[in-house]
Amino acid sequence: MPAPPVLGTLESALYAADLDAAEAFYSGILGLQVIARQAGRHVFFRVGASVLLVFDPSATDHPPQPGAALPVPGHGAHGRGHYCLSVAAEHLDGWRAHLEEAGVTVEADFRWPNGARSIYVRDPAENSVEFAEPGLWG
Amino acid sequence: MPAPPVLGTLESALYAADLDAAEAFYSGILGLQVIARQAGRHVFFRVGASVLLVFDPSATDHPPQPGAALPVPGHGAHGRGHYCLSVAAEHLDGWRAHLEEAGVTVEADFRWPNGARSIYVRDPAENSVEFAEPGLWG
Numbered sequence: 001m002p003a004p005p006v007l008g009t010l011e012s013a014l015y016a017a018d019l020d021a022a023e024a025f026y027s028g029i030l031g032l033q034v035i036a037r038q039a040g041r042h043v044f045f046r047v048g049a050s051v052l053l054v055f056d057p058s059a060t061d062h063p064p065q066p067g068a069a070l071p072v073p074g075h076g077a078h079g080r081g082h083y084c085l086s087v088a089a090e091h092l093d094g095w096r097a098h099l100e101e102a103g104v105t106v107e108a109d110f111r112w113p114n115g116a117r118s119i120y121v122r123d124p125a126e127n128s129v130e131f132a133e134p135g136l137w138g
Numbered sequence: 139m140p141a142p143p144v145l146g147t148l149e150s151a152l153y154a155a156d157l158d159a160a161e162a163f164y165s166g167i168l169g170l171q172v173i174a175r176q177a178g179r180h181v182f183f184r185v186g187a188s189v190l191l192v193f194d195p196s197a198t199d200h201p202p203q204p205g206a207a208l209p210v211p212g213h214g215a216h217g218r219g220h221y222c223l224s225v226a227a228e229h230l231d232g233w234r235a236h237l238e239e240a241g242v243t244v245e246a247d248f249r250w251p252n253g254a255r256s257i258y259v260r261d262p263a264e265n266s267v268e269f270a271e272p273g274l275w276g
Contacts, residue, residue, distance in 0.1 A: 001239060003169030004225070004232040008186025010270055011222035012150035015215070031141030035275065048146025050188070051275050053220065061218065064246075071246045073258045075266040077153070077215040080199065082191065084149035087142070094142040101139060108202075108209045120211045128213040132148055137173065137189050 013053045014081045016125035019043050022054045025123050029102045030085075052083065084118075084130035092117050095131050112136060151191045152219045154263035157181050160192045163261050167240045168223075190221065222256075222268035230255050233269050250274060 016022040023043045026032045032045035032052065041059040045052045061076025087095055096106060096119055107128075108120040116136035121129050154160040161181045164170045170183035170190065179197040183190045199214025225233055234244060234257055245266075246258040254274035259267050 001236060003167070003236055004229040006168075006170070006185060006269075007224040007226060007272065009147050009150055009188040009190070009222070010224035010272060010274065011220070011268065012147055013220035015219075029141070030144075032144070046275070047144060049272070050147040050224070052147070055220075057217065070248060070250065073245045073260075073266045075218040075220040077217040077219045079195065079215040079217075080213040081215045081219070082149070082151035082193075082213040084147070086145040086148035086188070088145060091142040098139060098141055107211045110208060112208065122211075128211045130149065131144075134145065134148060134187070136148065137184070 009050050011051050011053050012047075012083055013055060013075070013077075014083055014123070014125070014127045015057045015077050016054050016123070016127070017056055017058065018124060019054065019056055021124035025104075026052065026054065029099070029104060047085065080125075081127045082130070083127065084132050086134045087131045089117065089133040089135065092119060092131060092133065095119060114138075147188050149189050149191050150185075150221055151193060151213070151215075152221055152261070152263070152265045153195045153215050154192050154261070154265070155194055155196065156262060157192065157194055159262035164190065164192065167237070167242060185223065218264045218266060220266045220268070222270050224272045225269045227255065227271040227273065230257060230269060230271065233257060252276075 026045050035046050036044040042055045057076025062074045064071040104121050111117050116133050118132040164183050173184050174182040180193045195214025200212045202209040242259050249255050254271050256270040
């Protein structure tokens, strides 16, 4: 039987031990709206029709409590993840200027063979955060 | 200066040492279209307007070669990540049946306080993969 349809990505996850620093970066610098926060566990941000979830893996990488009303499966990665924001091509120069004005180091800024431009920075947990035009993927 | 606008999520990343197993799961069972593949490094899938990237972290967690034409910053996480597909509420029963028919264990299936339903499974690398209706996030 063929798979039922999917609409798109609803949630992407990154991990960070310092959630306050993550919030200062994603909300304070990137301007994303905080839509949920639980101290020591997570902070979530709206990104268009989807949501970026940032978890402290030490708080989430365990099974749910037996009988929990919300038996959320455990997960929690370590090391440097990756996430890419879709940005209209005409706003990439503005993003680069904005990031540099905020003191964020631009680690890379180049065009792919198809002409699409990507700008890369690090979040405070060293996750690789990319800003790319949607044409990167056609 | 306020941050320039973002359109949404363009790329989400998961990590898996066995990329063939990842492809068999995300393409063979979930039905996602493979849009790029590099043996031993990555396999990418289209998910609506965004892309799910699955990397072998042993191949990506190092700096780009000096002078590389495409100086892609290194990243690569270990452990159990998380990703959530947006699925119309009326297709969640069909997704559960499809997953079970494919031999995928449903780890959790419950409704959040706002009534939105989530179904959770594991990919072959133990990443937590969720199917949820977009109303989960309003």
